[in-house]
Amino acid sequence: MESGDSSGDSNRQHCCFREWQTQQEEYLSELLRELQLSGDGHDKDTLLRNLAEKNIKHFQEYIDKRNRLARADISPFFAPDWCTSLESSLLWIAGCRPSSFIRLIYAICGSQIESQLTQFLQGVRTGNLGELNAAQLNLVNRLQGKVIREEEKLTSQMASLQEEIADHPISVIANGAVRNGGDGGNTEVEEALDEHSRSMLRVMEEADQLRMSTLKELIGILTPVQAVDFLTASRKLHLSIHEWGLKRDHLHGRN
Numbered sequence: 001m002e003s004g005d006s007s008g009d010s011n012r013q014h015c016c017f018r019e020w021q022t023q024q025e026e027y028l029s030e031l032l033r034e035l036q037l038s039g040d041g042h043d044k045d046t047l048l049r050n051l052a053e054k055n056i057k058h059f060q061e062y063i064d065k066r067n068r069l070a071r072a073d074i075s076p077f078f079a080p081d082w083c084t085s086l087e088s089s090l091l092w093i094a095g096c097r098p099s100s101f102i103r104l105i106y107a108i109c110g111s112q113i114e115s116q117l118t119q120f121l122q123g124v125r126t127g128n129l130g131e132l133n134a135a136q137l138n139l140v141n142r143l144q145g146k147v148i149r150e151e152e153k154l155t156s157q158m159a160s161l162q163e164e165i166a167d168h169p170i171s172v173i174a175n176g177a178v179r180n181g182g183d184g185g186n187t188e189v190e191e192a193l194d195e196h197s198r199s200m201l202r203v204m205e206e207a208d209q210l211r212m213s214t215l216k217e218l219i220g221i222l223t224p225v226q227a228v229d230f231l232t233a234s235r236k237l238h239l240s241i242h243e244w245g246l247k248r249d250h251l252h253g254r255n
Helices: 006-036 042-070 085-089 099-115 117-121 134-164 170-180 186-221 224-251
Strands: none
Touching (some): 042 224
């Protein structure tokens, strides 16, 4: 792993997250504003598609920046002190599960169908996620199966990395140090931990690639209105979980 000032690394990691949180709020306002604008046709579809693509681009930029910071110190991204306890409890390989994007679409689709059933029966169409057609649902379902299989592979890799901590050489060196009452083998331990960190970084990068590819495939399946509808709900959920986490941490004296 790259060496660097530990205090500086920590500050940059915190700043990266805070900047992303601020951007989430700005993106949500923009998404809501565009969804509420009246109009239809090709021009609005183009505007909404461009807006969705801009959001994807910004997410990629955040992922790239985060990965650069992780090369100096990977461990904090798996146990981030900049997240609330609630957020940390929901993490999967330093982020959200890609399959959660798909589950969110299913949840919104069901909710909107139920709330707009009367309008739908009257022939009123909004074009939102409640109006996914059979072909779209089939594509989303196939994507879900593929993503879950990839998640399972990465989860298995992560489990193996955790198990390796108890394997040679770290456990043998630790046992020898305790038995001899000293800190022997520091160099060997550091080399082993550095290799472990590099492996964790590779898994996180693969998980991020899966998050990005899943998001891009979903946006490709959805219409422009549906894509913005989904991104809006995703931003709301992300920000709400952060706020709920802050309140629960304060309630339990964790801040």
